[in-house]
Amino acid sequence: MRGVALAFGALCLMGLADTPWAADDVRCLDDAMLVLDASGSMAGTDMNEMRPHIAKVQEALAAVVPQVAPRRHLGLMVYGPGGAPRCRNFELRLSPGPNSAETIMNEVNSVIPGGQTPLTDSVHRAAEALQFRDKPAVVVLLTDGEETCGRDPCLLARQLRAEAYALTIHVIAFKVVGSSTWLAPKLGSSCMAQETGGLSLTAADKDELIKALRETLTCPLFSKVIQ
Template sequence: MRCRAVPVSTLAICMALSGAVVAETGSETRCLDDAMLVFDASGSMAGTDIDEQRPHIAKVREALDAVLPQVTPRRDLGLIVYGPGPHERCDNVELRLKPGPNSAQTIMAEVAGVVPAGQTPITSAVRDAAAALDFRAKPAVVVLLTDGEETCGGDPCKLARQLRSEAKQLTIHVIQFKVPGSTWIASGTGSACMAEETGGLSLTARNRKELVDALRKTLTCPLFSQAPK
């Protein structure tokens, strides 16, 4: 962006926008790389808070509906869902949508139809998300949204190290929806390790507002992440 001779006030705005463009295109930002949302539809997402009758998944849907329209006009986004199906199954990982443009409505339709029921195969889901992004050939971002930890014997830390070693440029962000009464494995051993191993963000959200904030931090560019809630 080139700033010509203009009034001081206009020049300030121009310089600010120029700086934003530089930040957005910097290698450290990764805010426009193709991304996959890994969505938790395990049985625990059907639970409710002590003081509220709405299931946890309803809050997550509302947060996604508030954020995705800001994201998908600017970056290709896909969806993997894990959890639907019989409780005892661990092969319940489904690629619902490969990364594509303007995918907010499609993703929301998929999420709206999910019935949470099964186990939590986080490791398999993130592996499939990286594959859908062709992570060995181009930069990629995975955003894991979960209210629990791995329950199918996978090793999130080991997988993150393996993916990092094979990737062109892979970042895994982890959003932990921590509802009242839940417990989390210590940092470095659970899903948060995936973020630590790949330079991603590990965020905890306890309500809809914090979910919206976390999704904006992991999916949108700084210049476009300040829209009203």
């Protein structure tokens, strides 16, 4: 029996060695904060249907967040809606905690897009909520636009990297070709990923958005099981 157990353990290690997780280049269990764009552009639609972008984002998150929340502490920062002054319209909806899927999805499904895109300040606040100076942290920025409040996302990323214990910022650009708010992908906020060793991904529809969320929020080993 001992020989069987050793053989099984060796097979498991061989399997992990074939995954990116084995190289420890994906911090897939660190506390994470989702920074959600709910600015006015998320109310835009594409040329083929009248459903707003935010509806597709909500559906994509509903497919991924319940898979992530049981395995890692996950929180939510939202920018865009609300009665806050221009460029101060971002809010920590939930600090990272266990089994947060239901609370996060209730918040996500309640947002009504509006306002500016203070994504740089939102990422900064998300990092602070993660206590990024004291422990490993992951920020996943999901946006369909670029900074509109005069801040420099690249500069912030460099500053955060210099202060961080171990911070990774992933950027998912939801760029729906043919939409009323579509812009060709450009550097913009993607440099936040480049500065911190994160992923910079572009999604053109709900399915691609689900894939991008899984790449940035789940462990490679778990992703193979749940896809």
